[in-house]
Amino acid sequence: MQAEYGGDLTQITDLDLLAFDFNPALRMRKFIGESKSGSGKSAPKALDRMIWQRGLRAFVGAEAAELTINSKVTEQNRKFGRELGVSVQTLSDLSRREEALLMAEVEESGSHGAAAFALVEWVRKYTKSEPELEVIFRFLRSKVWFLDSFTAVKQTISVIETLSKQWVVGHEDDHKKAVRWLLAEAVSVFSLMLVDICSEARLRPRFEFDAFVAARLADGVVPSSEMKQLSKSIDKFIAGLLVAAKATPAVRTGAMGAFDPVPPAYADSFAELAWRLSRWVRASDLPRQIDFLAHERIGLNRPVPTMAAQRIQLSNLNFQHSVSLVCAFLRGHAALSPDASETLLNLAVQPEETMSDAVPSDADVASPPPLALKRPGSGADEFRGQDYLDFNDPD
Incomplete structure (x- = not known):
């Protein structure tokens, strides 16, 4: 307010x-x-x-x-x-x-639970001493939830880029702890707004959807449709000035469209990402799954609890493919740290025998590393099975 x-x-x-x-x-x-x-x-x-x-x-x-x-x-x-x-x-x-x-089975997992809430409060207090991180914290905890999805995506991409610059590989301290939580929350927000935009891909043909995404991403304080009309009037005015100044045809031509709204460089890639994700019937599950995975793997920096991984169906191949698409986009257009991306993609899961609250023995210390779900291979570039939509199928 x-x-x-x-x-x-x-x-x-x-x-x-x-x-x-x-x-x-x-x-x-x-x-x-x-x-x-x-x-x-x-x-x-x-x-x-x-x-x-x-x-x-x-x-x-x-x-x-x-x-x-x-x-x-x-x-x-x-x-x-x-x-x-x-x-x-x-x-x-x-x-x-x-x-x-059966909430007791998953009450302390992802971004929910007493430990998660305590971490949010710790990050809030810590960021008070770091102005840049405090602005990001306030954005993720308040402002972003009252923006339209396209504006939220653009600003969240900038936030991820800023946080990725502060991600130091192999170094853990309080600053990294705060950056971890902020980055996990930013990735979660991005996925939520992305899926909301995917709804438009289910209503429009591909060429129309691409144009719609480009126009919305080009919006600023003034909507792109209104800016285009204003740009035409400005072109006429400037053209008259250049003719009066006897400017060359090349100069007059080069000045045309100077005020046209321009979408960001990633507009085509974002439209492609949204279109492909919209083909998955269960795309509505993706924000919850990514929120859980990002906060477990990036925010809390730990393997995923086995029961929660099963409940949220992280082993679904189409989910894993979707995560790989999101990470690829964020690496290419939001400078997401490769280390953070790999942490998210490595769906490490706690072995069931480590889930007890017993004090670890000497034998436990030497136990094998956490199990990992199989990641999709490099050739897995399409959704599989019956839970995806084929928009090229007339039926």
């Missing part, structure tokens, strides 16, 4: 939960949530918080909101919440949902 309406505003509230989902057409949907643990007489009442959430939902452009409270919820509360687009639940309701989803 400070960025949008001025620096004299103080913080009004924060978002306890900010979540995104994709429908079958890959359209991204935003959800917010609030948790209140108080249970005394002064504890917030369900009706008050639902009305508050309704206003906050409209302000941030969320499709729905969720309220979790530590007090009784009546059927009238739930009915009123449905009318407001706010679902309400008790802590007991939440526990039942977690049990049904």
Whole structure:
């Protein structure tokens, strides 16, 4: 709000939960949530918080909101919440949902869990002493979630490029620890916005999609369509000046289109990436999978927990192919460190026998290195099986 309406505003509230989902057409949907643990007489009442959430939902452009409270919820509360687009639940309701989803098996993995939240708080405090990293932290934790997907992609690519310059191979300290988390979050954000853009590839023919991507990536403060119209008027004005100045035809011709909006150099490659990913039927799973993998392998710098790897289906060949495509693009156009890219591509998984909380013995210290899922070969340049869309098939 400070960025949008001025620096004299103080913080009004924060978002306890900010979540995104994709429908079958890959359209991204935003959800917010609030948790209140108080249970005394002064504890917030369900009706008050639902009305508050309704206003906050409209302000941030969320499709729905969720309220979790530590007090009784009546059927009238739930009915009123449905009318407001706010679902309400008790802590007991939440526990039942977690049990049904077997959340205990994966509660400390990826970007979620007590350890992950503690790391975010540590990075927040650490970046206060490094202005460049603090700007990036604020961007990834707030600003980027309120940008359109194309603007978010362009700015996130710049963030990844900046962080990659600070990635020192083979050296680990507090600075590298912060860079690791920021880079993992940036890769996650990029994949989320990328898949949202993939939805357009399922609605348009290829040539039209390429033109659409180029135009949107060329947008600045002024949309490219409006800038093109303005550019024509400027061309006429400048042409008149050059004729009056008796400039040569070559000079007059060279001055034409000087103000036309120009997409970034990676526009064609990005359109190709989005088009290819859109062919995967389960592309909607990709942001969640990459978020999990990036935070485990880059952010937390550890092998992936076995159960979580199975639950999120990291062994799916089309997922592995998708990750390789994303990494290739980021290496080529966001200067993603080859070391960081290799860390992401090496889908190392913890052996099941190391998952216990027992204190390691001397024999454990000499145990073999973590197992690794098979990576797709260099020739695996297409999606496989029945879970991809062939847009060249008339059926």
